[in-house]
Amino acid sequence: MKRQGSIFRSNRISVAFTSKLTSVIEKVEGRKPSASTPHLLATTSEPRPSKDSSRSGGVQDDFDSAIPAEAPTEQYLILENKYPAIRALRTDAEIGDGIWRCCHCRHENILTHYKGAFPFKYLRCNRCDRTMCSDCHSSEILSSLPYGMVQAPRPIGDVRYMHVCTTCGLSHRAEMEGTTLDFYGITCAGCGTTSYGDWPRYHIGNNEPYRRDPNASFAKLIDARADDAARVAFHWVITNDDTRPLSG
Numbered sequence: 732m733k734r735q736g737s738i739f740r741s742n743r744i745s746v747a748f749t750s751k752l753t754s755v756i757e758k759v760e761g762r763k764p765s766a767s768t769p770h771l772l773a774t775t776s777e778p779r780p781s782k783d784s785s786r787s788g789g790v791q792d793d794f795d796s797a798i799p800a801e802a803p804t805e806q807y808l809i810l811e812n813k814y815p816a817i818r819a820l821r822t823d824a825e826i827g828d829g830i831w832r833c834c835h836c837r838h839e840n841i842l843t844h845y846k847g848a849f850p851f852k853y854l855r856c857n858r859c860d861r862t863m864c865s866d867c868h869s870s871e872i873l874s875s876l877p878y879g880m881v882q883a884p885r886p887i888g889d890v891r892y893m894h895v896c897t898t899c900g901l902s903h904r905a906e907m908e909g910t911t912l913d914f915y916g917i918t919c920a921g922c923g924t925t926s927y928g929d930w931p932r933y934h935i936g937n938n939e940p941y942r943r944d945p946n947a948s949f950a951k952l953i954d955a956r957a958d959d960a961a962r963v964a965f966h967w968v969i970t971n972d973d974t975r976p977l978s979g
């Protein structure tokens with residue numbers, strides 16, 4: 732299986748497109764009756780109760796004690812936003828550490844990094860319930876890793892690599908043998924499925940660009956998706972070139 736590079740290329744942003752979209756989002760938010768809903772995440776962070784039967788008590792215990800792994804947003808990051816006063820209305824709990832955009836239904840889901848064995852809990856789309864896959868796009872907090880053996884320096888704190896059960900979407904922090912990341916033969920703590928190294932894998936990156944300007948990160952995901960679509964269309968033209976004469 733071949734996956735080309737990072738699905739999320741922050742260097743290839745269309746600046747005009749990004750700034751235009753950001754201003755649209757800000758206008759929409761300005762119309763909301765209440766911009767600050769700090770209780771929102773506290774009530775929605777639990778996985779859907781319909782999946783109760785697939786979870787063991789151990790996972791639930793870990794969830795109950797899960798504390799955010801990333802530090803609170805520094806004031807200077809908020810001040811770097813184009814509209815710092817608007818940005819300051821939103822709490823870390825509301826904003827999370829990043830977003831992933833479901834490749835099936837395009838819903839944007841908030842990512843929050845927690846300490847412990849299940850760094851992003853269940854990565855299932857809040858709209859269509861599908862699990863996060865390698866075709867979904869995410870902000871800087873998660874970037875895709877290639878399959879195969881992966882070597883990495885030993886971390887000082889928690890390992891910043893993880894993989895996602897393809898059956899139930901539970902995220903599992905990778906284990907390390909020396910400097911080799913172990914993605915093989917893991918049994919999912921949520922549903923009992925075994926990984927044969929085939930679960931999508933991610934490096935847990937940085938939340939700073941997103942915390943500074945969540946709307947810009949969202950715009951970049953739109954752009955990344957448009958980029959993917961353009962590449963698919965180009966591929967189609969190349970592969971169909973000799974079988975399909977030009978019309979007109």
Ligand SMILES: [Zn+2]
Nearest residue numbers: 833836856859
């Ligand atoms: Zn979805």
Ligand SMILES: [Zn+2]
Nearest residue numbers: 834864866867
């Ligand atoms: Zn996907």
Ligand SMILES: [Zn+2]
Nearest residue numbers: 896899919922
């Ligand atoms: Zn599972």
